[in-house]
Amino acid sequence: MRKGRGLRTYTIFYLIFLYAPIVLLPLFAFNDSKIIAFPLKGFTTDWFVALWHKTELHQAVLKSLIIAVTTAVFATALGVFAARAGTKYRFRGKGPVLGFIMLPLVLPDIIVAVSLLVVLLRIGMGLGMTAAILGHVVICLPFAIAILNSAFSSLDQSLEEAAYDLGETPFSAFRLVILPLVMPGIISSLLITFTISLDEYIIASFLVGTEETLPVYLFNQMTKNSREIPVVLALGTVLVLFSILLLGIAEYFRRRGIARTGGKDTGGFL
Template structure:
């Protein structure tokens, strides 16, 4: 009974994703059943849509920069949280995690107010990156927390005891052992940024990101089969990235000799 329920629930979870390719390869222009026939036309159309390519490039740049910065911030926060005791630690780390539960619309409008109304700056890819780093850092911190917690502190002491300095210990011992966590954090941040819409919608200037571009396409029924084709590609890419992140995380656990206790969050 329970198993049957869980299977139905998984179907519910996967229903939208499974429908994407169905319509992406359907030659009918209306997104509804019954299906017409098989076509690759919508994918071909993607290849010649120049505005889309620009949006993809914008999104990739934003996602890559966001991933690097938020992972670096995550390393600092997780390291401080796991390794050191200091007054105000719980409050400081709690504050860093707050964007995780803050509605994105609030992040978006508050930054919009500051950037446009108060500072008088133009919106740009930079403003999106700044906001994306804010919401990705808690995810990176959570992943890296697990990595640092799995790291026996006496490993670092042993390296110092054997003559290494603080910095060479970090390079020779700490970094290799948390590397799987770093890779997982990079990939997760990258994926979140690539897919984020609300903040990008509020903060993008003349350079739309991919989700913002998709949003604009959704208003034109003619373009929707193309969006389906694009979505199919994105889903495949995301699953690929996530699988890599998961493999990396598991390798890290195995290397640290720790039993697997579950997923990212």
């Protein structure tokens, strides 16, 4: 097992590399110095207090939340149709259609952003939060479908047939039998797409126009206002804690969903 031990050490170092930035984040967010460097100066909560007094930040958060909630609902709803079609039916052209919907997974975000920008300006729709939502749904759909696919494919077909035999219509069978079984998948899809949208910068920066979302605000702070670095780090700490919380909830529901349909945990969201 000597080889295994070497690999374990390597993997642990890799994890340290992965977590290094996130561990340093709170360290400097509570550090009493405007310069981000070692040695640490002392403990302060000033940078967090400063967050309370930034009204543009609060508006940006509100806009991002509205965009993220709307995106999550639409991406998950559309994802349910695609995942249901993909797991239940066999039809000609299924591969290409589903493949195309999944394309944004490997398409650079900037391509999605500029191409939508061109079309929306051309049809005279103008930019704003609606435009950003349209773009976010495009890039969130593949993630929603991937999560929902695993929820739908672990469904036992005979449960649905039993519902038909007992006189349920396709709609009531879906509502009474399938929906409760895939609900954990739906919740975890909502949370994941919400998280992606909340964090998305490139598409938002092209499509929101003058409406500043949270990532757009953050980016502007990072590039223009170098004195505010500790405040940005304090905000980052809050955001990281928030997304870890959301992820924990999403993972909990994903596992519960697998347990509920009697499947085996294969791990991971992707």
